[in-house]
Amino acid sequence: MIKLKVNGIDRSFDGDPDMPLLWYVRDILALTGTKFGCGMALCGACTVHKNGQAIRSCVTPMSSAANSEIRTIEDLGANGLHPVQKAWMELNVPQCGYCQSGQIMQAASLLKGTPHPTDNEIDEAMAGNICRCGTYQRIRQAIKLAAGKTA
Amino acid sequence: MTQIENVSRRKFLQGAFGAGAFVLAVRHARFIPSILAQGAPLDWQSEADRAAFHPNLFVGIQPDGTVYIIAHRSEMGTVIRTSLPLVLADELDADWKRVKIDQGIGDKRYGDQNTDGSQSVRRFFTTMRECGATARLMLLQAAAARWNVPAAECSTELHVVVHKASGRRLAYGDLAADASHLPVPKKEDLQLKKPADWRYIGKGAKSVDLENLCTGKAVFGMDARMEGMVYASIEHPPVFGGKVKTVDDQETLKVAGVRQTVSIDPFKPPAAFQPLGGVAVIADNTWAAFQGRKKLKITWDNGPNETYDSAEYKKELRETSHKPGKVIRSVGDSDKTFPTENVVEADYYVPLLAHTPMEPLVALAEFKDGKVTAWAPTQNPQAVQAIVSSQLGIAKEDVVCHVTFLGGGFGRKSKPDYVAEAAVLSKKLGRPVKVVWKREDDVQFDYYNAVAAMYMKAAVDEKGKPTAWLQRSVFPPISSIFDVTQVYGDPPHLAQGWTDLPYDLPSIRIENGPAQAHVRIGWLRSVANIYHGFAVQCFTDELAHRAHRDPVEYQLDLIGPPRTLDFTGVTYPNYGADYKTYPWETGRLRGVIESVAEKSGWAKKKNGKGHGFGFAAHRSFLTYVATVVEVEISDDGTIRIPRVDTAVDAGIVVNPEALRAQFEGAAVFGTSIVRTGEITAKNGIIQQSNFNDYPVARIHEAPAHTNVYITESSAPPAGVGEPGVPPFVAAFCNAIFAATGKRVRDLPLSSNGNFD
Incomplete structure (x- = not known):
């Protein structure tokens, strides 16, 4: 039995310990804001926070999520929109929007550790998150807009 | 060809609109690309179906004043769920804050729903306006009847009908029930707003889905x-x-x-x-x-495709492109022997491309x-x-x-x-x-954008200007998925930046050769414009450099004075649009070229080692675009794109912010095509499988900044989703030449081994 906390709620899981966290949150908890894009940690659409750090849930087996605190996009703005989400909306970042949960979770994690990132730091932190619509220019601007506003 | 009827009484769409609601349906003649008629097994593509009328858009007004507008096109990031309803709301004089969007199900009564070909706005702009204006007129008539005054004395303000003489006002919601009993006015009786009176068209609005897309709530x-x-x-x-x-x-x-x-x-x-x-x-x-x-x-x-090898296939395409093909268009004496003096030739190649949308x-x-x-x-x-x-x-x-x-x-x-x-x-x-589908399935079982070989040839005069021009393309056609015997390019796709070469030259010959498909071929953003635009615009750049002339000045010289291209005797489907309404005007192409040259400061740009600027211009999906790309290439071959400038004439623009986003995105999409876009096959099996071996542009590889300049225009609205890609692809390659002296004739860069 694997025990973990997802968005502040205690959960337990007795299925295949190799199942990636992505499919646990999507198929079993029905938290579908976290997306499937590649299954190989190549695109970042599945990004969630594990103990505050951005991780790729598609390659994180349930066994290694045991006893951790997981946060998904659904909980990021649970008490009002996160500054990153506000900046995303102000600058009309999303096009199709499918990758944006992952982008936002990654950006929130970046700003937590680096409140005022440079262009290079943004590139480095966000290079693992693909946006096929090509919203990168606005993502960079939005991260700068949100900079300094995150706790 | 639009007919509007009041459907309240036949209780259509009861789910969306309750009792007392005022609902309009529109019948609309539907356009179907002629390609779909070729051997397609689906009876909805039949000739009889083409001639049919189909109900189309719906607007409903509830007694509480809520206006429902049906979005019948699909939302994949173009903000169409916002932009098209916005047009209806404008003519209705509706308060956008009180509008709710309802996504239409698949239903032929809406008219065409294939959200493809950058055509949602241009095909439904007038219909949406008429639908809004019809609703507005009926509300106005309902108010006039209630007040017992002539309708001509009434007017509308935001969400209300007003009788100025008496100062009376009635909210739309209060008139919904009355209006639902009125006959629908004739189209001739509708008064569409003057552009100066538009509330929303041209100003645009944020996506109605923005918050849901940023909070994980949108249901994909x-x-x-x-x-x-x-x-x-x-x-x-x-x-x-x-x-x-x-x-x-x-x-x-x-x-x-x-x-x-x-x-x-x-x-x-x-x-x-x-x-x-x-x-x-x-x-x-x-x-x-x-x-x-x-x-x-x-x-x-x-099965028989087991022998398909993309490397061998490339050679076959190239050989075919060197042989006389089917003549698509001929200008002047192009049927005579091609000059043998001062001849320039070049081969271009674009491989199969996969779509890889983020959602498999x-x-x-x-x-x-x-x-x-x-x-x-x-x-x-x-x-x-x-x-x-x-x-x-x-x-x-x-x-x-x-x-x-x-x-x-x-x-x-x-x-x-x-x-x-x-x-x-x-x-x-x-x-x-x-x-x-796993990502691997998505990459390996796609309907790929066609692999294409283009052979280009020009004879030039002492100023380097062509006196004769020959271009020949070879690619497996999309029509092959509907009819396995199809090997020649079909007219709608030949027309994408190939048939319609806009140059004013004495002798032009445009040809196409045959190619058998071994995988499913399909539409990908910009479609045949990708390889056609690449070949034409890179070859033009080659000729300009060979003549020691500025590429912008040179291209303007080739385009010649402003005129409307004459396609008499030529099959030119023009993206399914009426040619009188959407003629090919070289003056508009000149306009965006001059605009981007000025805005980008083209005249002052200086190429240096590892630093260069490229230019290209292209009309696709009825929109005229010119693009300047700046590249920096370090000694180790790393490419950066610090800046892109792109000028766009898309006619009337409903939502400028959405247009800008599409052109920013198109530059990134084009970056992926040029840098790494390549699907290959061995023994019939696709060799790529995921973003590791089919990479797409990431944040540090994409253009750092794309500036978009929109031409003010009163021309009918044209496409914005796709037209940004083709000129970007060519301008990027031309910039690489400017920075390195190396021509990119075979895409992608990664297969050249030169830069990546």
Whole structure:
């Protein structure tokens, strides 16, 4: 039995310990804001926070999520929109929007550790998150807009 | 060709509009690309269907004043769910804050729903305006009757009808019930607003879905759920046209969560939108289905495409491109012998390209009581109805297709093979089935943008200007998925930046050669414009440099004075648009070229070692675009794109912010094509599988900044989703030459080994 906390709620899981966290949150908890894009940690659409750090849930087996605190996009703005989400909306970042949960979770994690990132730091932190619509220019601007506003 | 009727009394769409609601339906003549008529098995593409009228857009007003507008086109990131309803709201004088958008299901009564070809706004702009104006006039008449004054004395302000003489006002909601009993006015009696009076058109609005897209609440196809559903992952035949020989699923059935396996029949040629066939693993969750697939032991009959080798195929295409082909267009004495002095030749090549939308293909369907309900991220819900009905042997009307958000589409999701798979499996299993494609399936079983070889030849005078021009393209046509005998380019795709070479030259010969398809070929954002625009615009740049002339000045010289291109005697489908309404005007192309040259400071730009500027211009989807790309290339070959400038004349623009976003995105899409876009095949099997071996542009590889300049225009609205890609691709390659002196004639860069 694997025990973990997802968005502040205690959960337990007795299925295949190799199942990636992505499919646990999507198929079993029905938290579908976290997306499937590649299954190989190549695109970042599945990004969630594990103990505050951005991780790729598609390659994180349930066994290694045991006893951790997981946060998904659904909980990021649970008490009002996160500054990153506000900046995303102000600058009309999303096009199709499918990758944006992952982008936002990654950006929130970046700003937590680096409140005022440079262009290079943004590139480095966000290079693992693909946006096929090509919203990168606005993502960079939005991260700068949100900079300094995150706790 | 629009006819509007009051449908309140026949209680249409009761779900969306309650009693007392005022509902309008519009019948609209539908355009179907002629290509779809070629051997297509779907009866909705028949000649009779083309001539039919179809109800189209709906607006409903509730007594509480809420205005419902149906979005009948699919949302894949172009903000169409906002932009098109905004047009209706404008003519209605509706308060946008009181408008709610309802996503239309697949229903031919809406008219065309294939959200493809950058045509949603231009095809429905007038219809939406008329629908809004009709509703507005009827509300006005209802108020006039209530006040017993002539309608001519009444006018509308935001969400109210006003009688200025008496100062009386009635809110739209208070008039909804009365208006629902009125006859619908004739189209001739409608008064459309003057552009100066537009509230929303030209100003635009933020996406109505913005918050849901930023909070994970938007429901994509991947997120759809149904009570009692199971998950399916399908092992497709690795070679196009292959079949299952034997299946051993013993180990698969031992995987926890796997329920069973189900065979899906191979398609009967032509493939069109049929499922590819294969073996489906049915499971309690997506992961279990994926795991079960790994344990399948299948032997395949690969069929004739087993010998397909993309490297050999490239040679074949090139050889064909060097032989005389079918003449598409001829100007002057091009049928005479080509001059032999001062001749310049060049070969260009673009490989197969995959769509890779961020959301892999996915669909949920339930077959129950002889009917199918599907939830799908589809660009074309009526095509879903058609293919599901033909696969299951039920009526199209018995297929209800709900359209979810699309996690990208780029043309892939206008082909609903994946939705048909879900429906077929649901019928076999008797419960709702969600089919989930892995990224590997998405890359390996795509409808690829055609691989193309272009041969270019010009004879030039002492100023380097062509006196004779020959261009010949060879590519397997999209029509091959509907008719396996098709090998020549079909007119709609030849017309994409090839037939319509806009140069004013004494002798022009445009040809096309044959190519047999060995994979499914399909539309990808900008389609044939990608390879045609690349060849024409890079060759033009080569000629300019060879003549020691400025590429912008040189191209303007080739285009010549402003004129309307004359296609008399030439097949030129013009993106399905009426040529009188949307003529090809070289003056507008000159306009965007001059605009981007000025705004980018082209005249002052200086190329240096590892630093260069490239230029290209192209009309596609009825929109004129000129682009300047700046590149920096370090000694180790790393390419940066610090800046892109692009000027756009798309006629009337409904939502400028959405246009800017599309052109920013197009530059990134084009970056992927140039840098790494390449699908290859060996023994008929696609060699790429995921973002590791089919990379797309990431944040540090994409243009750092794209500036978009919109030309003010009163011309009818044109496309914005696709036209940004072709000129970017060529301008990027021209910039690489400017920075390095090396020509990029074969895409992508990664296969040249030069830069990446």
